[in-house]
Amino acid sequence: MSSVAELERLRIATIERAQRWMPIVIALQGAEAMAMERFLGASVYRPPYSGNDNRDKRQAALGAFKNTFVETMPASRLVNHLFSGMGAGFDYFRMIFNNLHGGHQQTHFRPQYAPAPEVNAFQEVRNRFERTLAEVSRNLELLKKAIGTEGKVMPTDHVRNAYAVMLLSPILYPPTAHPDAERTELQLEWQMWLYYLSYALEQVRQDVSRKRARMDPLVDLGPMFVRLKAILAKSDGAIHAPEQMGNLDRFRRDCEEGRITSNSLQVRTALEIPLAVHFPPAVKKWIAADGEGAREITKNARNYTSTYEARI
Numbered sequence: 001m002s003s004v005a006e007l008e009r010l011r012i013a014t015i016e017r018a019q020r021w022m023p024i025v026i027a028l029q030g031a032e033a034m035a036m037e038r039f040l041g042a043s044v045y046r047p048p049y050s051g052n053d054n055r056d057k058r059q060a061a062l063g064a065f066k067n068t069f070v071e072t073m074p075a076s077r078l079v080n081h082l083f084s085g086m087g088a089g090f091d092y093f094r095m096i097f098n099n100l101h102g103g104h105q106q107t108h109f110r111p112q113y114a115p116a117p118e119v120n121a122f123q124e125v126r127n128r129f130e131r132t133l134a135e136v137s138r139n140l141e142l143l144k145k146a147i148g149t150e151g152k153v154m155p156t157d158h159v160r161n162a163y164a165v166m167l168l169s170p171i172l173y174p175p176t177a178h179p180d181a182e183r184t185e186l187q188l189e190w191q192m193w194l195y196y197l198s199y200a201l202e203q204v205r206q207d208v209s210r211k212r213a214r215m216d217p218l219v220d221l222g223p224m225f226v227r228l229k230a231i232l233a234k235s236d237g238a239i240h241a242p243e244q245m246g247n248l249d250r251f252r253r254d255c256e257e258g259r260i261t262s263n264s265l266q267v268r269t270a271l272e273i274p275l276a277v278h279f280p281p282a283v284k285k286w287i288a289a290d291g292e293g294a295r296e297i298t299k300n301a302r303n304y305t306s307t308y309e310a311r312i
Helices: 004-041 054-066 075-082 084-100 122-148 156-166 181-212 222-235 248-256 281-288 291-299 301-305
Strands: 068-070 271-273
Touching: 004 054, 004 122, 004 156, 004 181, 054 068, 054 075, 054 181, 068 075, 075 084, 075 122, 084 122, 084 156, 084 281, 084 291, 156 291, 156 301, 181 222, 181 248, 181 271, 222 248, 281 291, 281 301, 291 301
Parallel strands: 068 271
Antiparallel strands: none
């Protein structure tokens, strides 16, 4: 088990299936770019100050992204989740070699792999994805060499577990179809607006002070509500407004007249982007596991993944 030949098959399968994931990553990147363009294009500031809200909008878009999930995986840590079994497997093999060769100073196998840092947008996912794939492939090569030249008897059960936990990597189970581009664009833009509303309402509050000081108001919520209505109309029921926004005309009046403020706003929700992917039950459990849960799965990974090995 976990011979050099098996690890080579795993390396090839990882590269091939990552190539099938790549169009999904590119599609999400493109949908985000289109959503951001429309989001930034509808300013709540009146001319000539249109666009002065872009800084707040980018902060809102970041908040929206941090609460977006791709097939239950947090978008900001999507790359880590996709390759998570690989990282756990490398650590497991490192500990096996540590035990064989006198501790962490051993040089037979010392993986050069670190979890990818969180990203702030789908446009950052692609580069991180490509770099992580290269690191995984390189470490599988190092592992093949270490096992192929190992003179001591390796503990069979631990080796089986270390290899099996790699098979839990979601990257090995690619989607069968791309997400709907227009629907994803609309979902992402809607999410951005939900996170921006508190910023807009703060500007409405400041406009009240401007009017009292006999200054011209700066805010016009009209363009924002045009976009909100357009998104709902085009989504064909795929997007549901939060209860507080159930009637957009009334919601707009309540915002403009101060009955809804940034403190009383309750519209932020998580966005789940589903994919046409069929993860085995053990992979779903692995994705959902916390640190302790992942360690428990790792201890008995061979019992979870024995039926999947023929797919590699």
